[in-house]
Amino acid sequence: MAKEITPRVNDYSQWYNDLVIKTGLADYSSVRGCMVIKPYGYAIWENMRDALDKAFKETGHVNAYFPLFIPKSFLSKEAAHVEGFAKECAVVTHYRLKNDPNGKGVIVDPEAKLEEELIVRPTSETIIWNSYKNWIQSYRDLPLLINQWANVVRWEMRTRLFLRTAEFLWQEGHTAHATPAEAIEETEKMLGVYTQFAEEFMALPVIQGKKTANERFAGAVETYCIEAMMQDGLALQAGTSHFLGQNFAKAFDVQFLTREGKQEHVWATSWGVSTRLIGALIMAHSDDDGLVLPPKLAPLQVVIVPITKGADDMAKIYEKFEPVMKALKAKGITFKFDDDDTKRPGFKFAEYEMKGVPVRLAMGMRDYDGGTVEVARRDTKEKSVQQFEGIVEYIENLLVDIQANIFNKAKAFRDANITEVNTWDEFKNQIENGVGFISAHWDGTPETEEKIKELTKATIRCIPLNNPQQDGVCVFSGQPSKERVIFAKAY
Amino acid sequence: MAKEITPRVNDYSQWYNDLVIKTGLADYSSVRGCMVIKPYGYAIWENMRDALDKAFKETGHVNAYFPLFIPKSFLSKEAAHVEGFAKECAVVTHYRLKNDPNGKGVIVDPEAKLEEELIVRPTSETIIWNSYKNWIQSYRDLPLLINQWANVVRWEMRTRLFLRTAEFLWQEGHTAHATPAEAIEETEKMLGVYTQFAEEFMALPVIQGKKTANERFAGAVETYCIEAMMQDGLALQAGTSHFLGQNFAKAFDVQFLTREGKQEHVWATSWGVSTRLIGALIMAHSDDDGLVLPPKLAPLQVVIVPITKGADDMAKIYEKFEPVMKALKAKGITFKFDDDDTKRPGFKFAEYEMKGVPVRLAMGMRDYDGGTVEVARRDTKEKSVQQFEGIVEYIENLLVDIQANIFNKAKAFRDANITEVNTWDEFKNQIENGVGFISAHWDGTPETEEKIKELTKATIRCIPLNNPQQDGVCVFSGQPSKERVIFAKAY
Numbered sequence: 001m002a003k004e005i006t007p008r009v010n011d012y013s014q015w016y017n018d019l020v021i022k023t024g025l026a027d028y029s030s031v032r033g034c035m036v037i038k039p040y041g042y043a044i045w046e047n048m049r050d051a052l053d054k055a056f057k058e059t060g061h062v063n064a065y066f067p068l069f070i071p072k073s074f075l076s077k078e079a080a081h082v083e084g085f086a087k088e089c090a091v092v093t094h095y096r097l098k099n100d101p102n103g104k105g106v107i108v109d110p111e112a113k114l115e116e117e118l119i120v121r122p123t124s125e126t127i128i129w130n131s132y133k134n135w136i137q138s139y140r141d142l143p144l145l146i147n148q149w150a151n152v153v154r155w156e157m158r159t160r161l162f163l164r165t166a167e168f169l170w171q172e173g174h175t176a177h178a179t180p181a182e183a184i185e186e187t188e189k190m191l192g193v194y195t196q197f198a199e200e201f202m203a204l205p206v207i208q209g210k211k212t213a214n215e216r217f218a219g220a221v222e223t224y225c226i227e228a229m230m231q232d233g234l235a236l237q238a239g240t241s242h243f244l245g246q247n248f249a250k251a252f253d254v255q256f257l258t259r260e261g262k263q264e265h266v267w268a269t270s271w272g273v274s275t276r277l278i279g280a281l282i283m284a285h286s287d288d289d290g291l292v293l294p295p296k297l298a299p300l301q302v303v304i305v306p307i308t309k310g311a312d313d314m315a316k317i318y319e320k321f322e323p324v325m326k327a328l329k330a331k332g333i334t335f336k337f338d339d340d341d342t343k344r345p346g347f348k349f350a351e352y353e354m355k356g357v358p359v360r361l362a363m364g365m366r367d368y369d370g371g372t373v374e375v376a377r378r379d380t381k382e383k384s385v386q387q388f389e390g391i392v393e394y395i396e397n398l399l400v401d402i403q404a405n406i407f408n409k410a411k412a413f414r415d416a417n418i419t420e421v422n423t424w425d426e427f428k429n430q431i432e433n434g435v436g437f438i439s440a441h442w443d444g445t446p447e448t449e450e451k452i453k454e455l456t457k458a459t460i461r462c463i464p465l466n467n468p469q470q471d472g473v474c475v476f477s478g479q480p481s482k483e484r485v486i487f488a489k490a491y
Numbered sequence: 492m493a494k495e496i497t498p499r500v501n502d503y504s505q506w507y508n509d510l511v512i513k514t515g516l517a518d519y520s521s522v523r524g525c526m527v528i529k530p531y532g533y534a535i536w537e538n539m540r541d542a543l544d545k546a547f548k549e550t551g552h553v554n555a556y557f558p559l560f561i562p563k564s565f566l567s568k569e570a571a572h573v574e575g576f577a578k579e580c581a582v583v584t585h586y587r588l589k590n591d592p593n594g595k596g597v598i599v600d601p602e603a604k605l606e607e608e609l610i611v612r613p614t615s616e617t618i619i620w621n622s623y624k625n626w627i628q629s630y631r632d633l634p635l636l637i638n639q640w641a642n643v644v645r646w647e648m649r650t651r652l653f654l655r656t657a658e659f660l661w662q663e664g665h666t667a668h669a670t671p672a673e674a675i676e677e678t679e680k681m682l683g684v685y686t687q688f689a690e691e692f693m694a695l696p697v698i699q700g701k702k703t704a705n706e707r708f709a710g711a712v713e714t715y716c717i718e719a720m721m722q723d724g725l726a727l728q729a730g731t732s733h734f735l736g737q738n739f740a741k742a743f744d745v746q747f748l749t750r751e752g753k754q755e756h757v758w759a760t761s762w763g764v765s766t767r768l769i770g771a772l773i774m775a776h777s778d779d780d781g782l783v784l785p786p787k788l789a790p791l792q793v794v795i796v797p798i799t800k801g802a803d804d805m806a807k808i809y810e811k812f813e814p815v816m817k818a819l820k821a822k823g824i825t826f827k828f829d830d831d832d833t834k835r836p837g838f839k840f841a842e843y844e845m846k847g848v849p850v851r852l853a854m855g856m857r858d859y860d861g862g863t864v865e866v867a868r869r870d871t872k873e874k875s876v877q878q879f880e881g882i883v884e885y886i887e888n889l890l891v892d893i894q895a896n897i898f899n900k901a902k903a904f905r906d907a908n909i910t911e912v913n914t915w916d917e918f919k920n921q922i923e924n925g926v927g928f929i930s931a932h933w934d935g936t937p938e939t940e941e942k943i944k945e946l947t948k949a950t951i952r953c954i955p956l957n958n959p960q961q962d963g964v965c966v967f968s969g970q971p972s973k974e975r976v977i978f979a980k981a982y
Contacts, residue, residue, distance in 0.1 A: 027625070030618075034558035036556070036558065036622050039637065042556055043553070063533050064533050065528040065533055069658070070522070076597050086597050090586055093582065094582040096580060105563075106573055108582050120611070134518070167558055167560070
């Protein structure tokens, strides 16, 4: 099966699409730009969601659900926000169909036109702050720490499975605070939650930073982000956390009575990650034989493949594994005993390899008699023969080791592919002939940033947090600079 | 706080709305017919979702996600289906806004009109079967057992919080089978899953039955349902499971190669429950003092209210409860130690009572010294003084008891309010002056069913499964009948 996957060196983009389609993560749909998330892909999303949801709740957040539709006029209330989203909105204009009087099928009933059009939410700041107006009266109502799991729609012109789709699934946190300091603390805290999730669960090293003004979320005062490097050296923004200042509180006139008895506008944050993370997960770790999934997010962690010549042998091996399966279940390790006798072991091996199952156990009758089992790990493709006794602990440790190894490999690759450049020639050469991120001085102006983007397609991915301060000159303008920023081409 | 809730006898409908709003389950939004599910209401939904999702997975189903939008032409492919949904569809016609050249704000960009309008899914049979066409080739691909958690939109003219909203959250299962027998088995199995969920988790007794042809899902060959009785005697349909025959397979031309090498259309089911269940939960069990929540779905199961005069006492009581809280946590029992010293105990008692927290523990210094604790149960409002030692086991048993008691109370009420009637006069009298369901003979014709509905607003809720067969005459037409059916006015 793995033969059907285009190798990365031939066509990285095709390799990615092959993986998504052939491993059953997702499928194209008949609706432009919308994908179907198939069961295997959705199971990864469920694992991501559960881990994130737990982290959100542990940091004091609760979930809620707000309407899918946003009245058109709400979007306009925050000037930068509407500017950022108006060009890619799905607009509901009617609420009824009727039979076509001229033929078969149905047509939109012109008499069922909405007085005010509704926008399918591209993000929910406006509809949520319209509710917060009624929920917040006094400092006692703050902070308000709410998250929403939802679908959103942005009518992107160019779409790619998981990475950029018209509809996607995500979570969006929307919090309200009494002071800017507290809101900024929340913004940074949630960036930390995302970082920990990316590194510990996705095995994906990320750079935490702030976006430049050009790259900020529409309506934000400050946008924080985590940026990851894919195997082709391109950057992928894996999560954002925004300090919104009082912009939305002012747009929706959300004021609160302070402890001192004054009326003040509330301070806000919002933060989100989406199904795009599944795209990042694939592109960061997988290889030409298929997916490489970190154990903490793999829908299936261990597969057991018996190699037998008949039902008797199958029953013997199954019986031998029964206590192992019981122990794995008790430890919360997911597994499958594949007793399908219509497929040969070699076919199964290739299939589970392609699907990125972290650990494969195989047992034939020689192993059975000798008290051994063959263990294959997906990340390094190493195979070894292990004693059957103690195999549960072996697997448990192996999963931890695989998780760490996938992270370390990605981190080594990332660290080896951040290049410091000091002149415009170096910059251009690196963009044209090199791979990965560029660390370079920039004069801090949007003009220089845009010019560089125009000339090279590289954007400033972020100004890293805790960035070392050093005197330098902008690679493009030669103007003085106090710190390096990260440039890259990006997904 | 409970004083603000309208008593049921005064205005049942207002009582319901008061409960939803004042306990923080949901709020109205600025979008017609759409509600905001607030954190407390969403926490109930999360508990429902987790219990159902577990049951779906245990019965072999997996989750996936399909597009929010359905091309208009897809809806038309199944004749009954489009007839059923066309009149209440939100229709997306454009994909962009632009600045209004005549003033401020934004308008729909007339140049961004979609070639084919998109319908916001009212249910997903069509978009899903369009995908199944590509996924199913042979009997080896069957059965396909997929569920989706999603939001859907039906443009209802009259809406009520949770019970009937333009947008709601639900799950929809869509399965594909090789034979009608297997599909019918699936349909019945999922009705069983719903029944078990309603009775064991929601403490809601339900009648399992089949809908009449008039009341079937648009596109179904047979619709199974569970019907529950609310405290005002009205019926509420709590879940449906549909045998779709080959209707959607034919509409989307989904055929499979049988074991015998023939091409045949696939057999289908679909089944769903929604956030409407939260409305059922409220109306079935709650009282004039607030919510009564079954422990298995309560977001908070136990609240501990210390009654103290200062920080020292508070610290002592907290310390005393520490091992209890640790033990409750280990048992997966949710609790809160309410040490908020800005609110008096009496205020807290009323608040937790209104919110339906099943068990309240209160401890003052006399209890502290005497090794006792006051325990109040929400369902019966009984209070008792218990020994502090062994309180964890006491709570554990009490929660089981409360769950059972809520169910038994609802079942006793339901059973006491199903009235057998045998004549049209009895029927009319019962509808006008009685409460609850009517069990009566019906001649089996849609004409009689519609006439009865027109005259009394009562509909046939279901033909119960395993219905005793008995000779009788239709209450309305006097025609012969073989079994009684359930009539009621319904939500």
